[in-house]
Amino acid sequence: MDKENIDFSDVEKFLLTHYIKCPTHKRSVIYLRLDDEEDPQVIKCQKCLDEKKYKCFIDIIELLQSDNHFIFQKWPIHDDDSIYEKLEQIRQWPFAKYCQEINLLFDEIIEAIQSKRKSILKNLGLIEEITQKPLNFFKEICQKEKLIDIIKTQFGDQKKQNEMILNIIKQNQENYEKNKNLLIELINQANKNLFGLDKIQNIKEEVLSSIQKVNNFDDLQVIVDQSNNITIENYDQCFKKIKITKIEELNKYYDYQKIKIDFREQYLSFIDIYIISQSLNKFKKINEFSLRISGNTIYNENVCQIIKGLFKYQTLTKLKLKFGDTFNYIGSEGAKCIAQFIKQNNNLVKLHLNTKLKDIDQEGASSIADAIEACQNLNNLTLYFRINFNSAERFKKITRAIEKLQKLEILKLDCSSNYIGNEIAKVISNSLEKNINLKELDLNLDYSKIEDEGAFYIGDALTKLQNIQILKLSLSCNQIGVKGAQKIIKDLENNKKIQDLHINLSNSNEICKSVIVASLKQTYESFSQIKNLNIKCNQKKTCVVQNRIYLNKQLIKQINIFVFLITLNLLKIKEVLNIVIICILIYIIYISVCLICIKIYLSIQNSKHNNQFNDWRIYLQFEVSIYQSINCYLFISFYLFLQFYLPSNQYIYLTFYFYNFLIQK
Ligand SMILES: [Zn+2]
Structure with missing residues (x-):
């Protein structure tokens, strides 16, 4: 049959004359059902379709009339209409018309x-x-x-x-x-x-x-070459991430484009570094690259040698370099090599740099800053600069570069152990407040000699980040007082989109107490959207939330903490009730296990001495378990009482103090 030459009526005639009507509905068939390998009758009528709503089907008339580029809506992909819409959009893209327009325009x-x-x-x-x-x-x-x-x-x-x-x-x-x-x-x-x-x-x-x-089409040829390589056979190979942990494995994966190399703690010699560099140069194309060689002593020459192997790649979208270690000696030369490589890959979307550079000078800092600024598509940036800088001025270059990244949504900045003081808090805060699109911020300024003044800067900057959803702020081992800590907590009240909040403010008992009470109050009153709250201090008694998983010997404590955490997570009463029921069930199981143990113990004793209930320790054990279960029921009923009869924010305090009371016991 000649498909091309049949017009609409011919197709219908053809179906009518060559196919019998649907056996169930006695109507002429017009659909092919393509989603059930069991169905013996795959040709269906309109009514079959209306009744059953098949997942995968095509119109036979459409099929017979379709040209080479026709796209079926429900075949072979049936669960995602957006694919059909996008394909259709691509199909309808008016190539010839645009050619003509471009010709006219240029004429x-x-x-x-x-x-x-x-x-x-x-x-x-x-x-x-x-x-x-x-x-x-x-x-x-x-x-x-x-x-x-x-x-x-x-x-x-x-x-x-x-x-x-x-x-x-x-x-x-x-x-x-x-x-x-x-x-x-x-x-x-x-x-x-x-x-x-x-x-x-x-x-x-x-x-x-x-x-x-006028339209920068620079990368088109690369994309065409790349997509020419995509076939179903090598699809996996090109696009799957491959993790390489041994040097001799490197030569097996030259076809892969997403490379993750993990050679940490392998005591690499200079020859090893040379081999790695040579092998890296032999990959066909690298799109995503991750290298972790921490645990080795790394010098400037090593870094530059590795970068030399990577230098032919210019279209990376993700780059992760982890050289960080206490024993490395990467100075400004190494920093410049890294910076140059980053700069030529200015389409990077994700960059993770943990180089732990040693005594980086003005030049090294500015080359890294230039490189970051060149990557205007960066969405996700992680920088570790522990023990790197001894002046905030040098760090300013980096923060200035970060503030210009308008597409940045995720930022992780670790500047701990730099001991620079309030100045670093000021420099970072001044820049941060300009990255208003940030959704996730992880800022670590531990051991930075920051005082209340520095905390004020940080608080001010946080208020301006109105799109933040996840915030991790670590400021422990600084000299922040109660005022500074309270200011940060107070400023956070304005960030209405925060869902996940982790704060580590201090190691002082006094601050922990005041901040936790303040934040508990605010958590309940202002942060109604928070799903996960983690306040961390180094003092055990006041900072309850720190240890989520207690390995205490007494089960009662585990349950108490569990319930307490539930209140912090602000679940609804109904959900809490469910948890309470589960707790009771767990307790019943616990008691029955105790009773079984006692029985077994008794029977063993029985067989040994042939004398019942003569061991006083059994009675004691039994009584202890009874005492514990009563304790638990008391707690649960007290908790329920609080849930139903007290105004909402008071019961959190009461639970909190009741919990403390129990822990102290
Ligand atoms: Zn039918």
């Missing part, structure tokens, strides 16, 4: 340029005419030809010669003023019209740069 531009050229050349001709005038006039009045002629011919007759020349002098003197004025006028006129090419040169650059700006 117009070329025509305009041509006519401009013609008129400029014509004007040049006119200018030339004007500039020739003073020259011609000068030639005329200096009578050069006449003088040459006299010298050449009249040498025999001195008298006549003198007469002729004197005649010329006389003539010149007669017309002197008139000629001079006319010549000056002609020169002025010519000068007015003389011009250099600088102006036109400027225009050239302007035109060329605006032509460059």
Whole structure:
């Protein structure tokens, strides 16, 4: 049958004459059902479809009439309509029309340029005419030809010669003023019209740069080459992430594009580094690259050697470099190599840099800063600068670069152990408040000598980050007092989108107490959207939330903590009730296990001594378990009482103190 030549009515006729009607509905069949390998009757009528709503089907008429690029809505993909819509959108993209438009557009531009050229050349001709005038006039009045002629011919007759020349002098003197004025006028006129090419040169650059700006299609060929490689067979290979943990494995994966290399703690020699570098150069293409060689002693030469192996890749989207270790000696030279590589991959979306550079100087800091600034597509940035800087000024370059990244949504910044003081808090805060698109922030400033003043800067910056959803803030081992800590907690009240909050403010008992009470209050009153709260202090008794999983011997404590955590997580009463029921069930199981143990113990004792209930320890154990279960029920009923009869924010305090009371016991 010739598919191409059948028109609509022919297709219908064809179906009517060659196919019987649907056996269930006695209607003519028009659908192919393609989602059930068990169904013996795959050709269906409209009614079958209406009744059953098949997941996967196609219209037979559409099938027979379809051209090469037709897209079925429910076949072979049936669970995602957006794919069909996107394919259809791509199919309808008017390539030919756009070609025509582009041709017309450029014809117009070329025509305009041509006519401009013609008129400029014509004007040049006119200018030339004007500039020739003073020259011609000068030639005329200096009578050069006449003088040459006299010298050449009249040498025999001195008298006549003198007469002729004197005649010329006389003539010149007669017309002197008139000629001079006319010549000056002609020169002025010519000068007015003389011009250099600088102006036109400027225009050239302007035109060329605006032509460059029209749709930058630089990466297209790369994408075409790349997508030519995509076949179902090598799809997995190209796009799967591969983790390499041994040097000798490197040569097996040259086809892969997402590479994760983990050689930490392997004591790499310089030869090893050289081999790694050579192998990296042999990959066909790398899109995502992660290298972890911490635990080795890394020098500038090692870093630059590795980067040399990577240098041919310029289209990375994700890059992770983990050289960080206590024993490494990467200075500004290494930093510059890294920076240069980052800079040429300016399409990076995700960058993770843990280089733990040692004594990085001004130059190293600014090269890293330049590199970060060049990557304007960065969405996810992680920087570890522990023990790197001894002045906030150097760090300023980096933060200035970060504040210019307008697409940044996730930022992790670890500047701990730099001991710079309030200045670093100020530098970081001033920049952070400009990254208003941030959704996730992880800021670690432990061991930074920050005081209340620094905490104020941080609090002010946090208030401005209105899109933050996840915030991790670590400021422990600083000199922040109660005021600073409270200010941060108070400022956070304004961040209405926070869902996940982890704060480590101090190691002082006093601050912990005041901050926890304040934050508990605020958690309940202002942060109604928070799903996860983690307040961490280093003092055990006050900072209850720190240890989520207690490995205490007494089960009662585990349950109490569990219930307490539930209140913190702000679950609804109904959900809490469910948890309470589960707790009771767990307790019943616990008691029954105890009873079984006692029974077994008794039976063993029985068989040994043939004497029942003679061991006093059994009674004690039994009583302890009873005491514990009563304790638990008391707690649960007290808890329920609080849940139902007290205003909402008070019961949190009460639970909190009741919990403390229990723990102390
Ligand atoms: Zn039917």
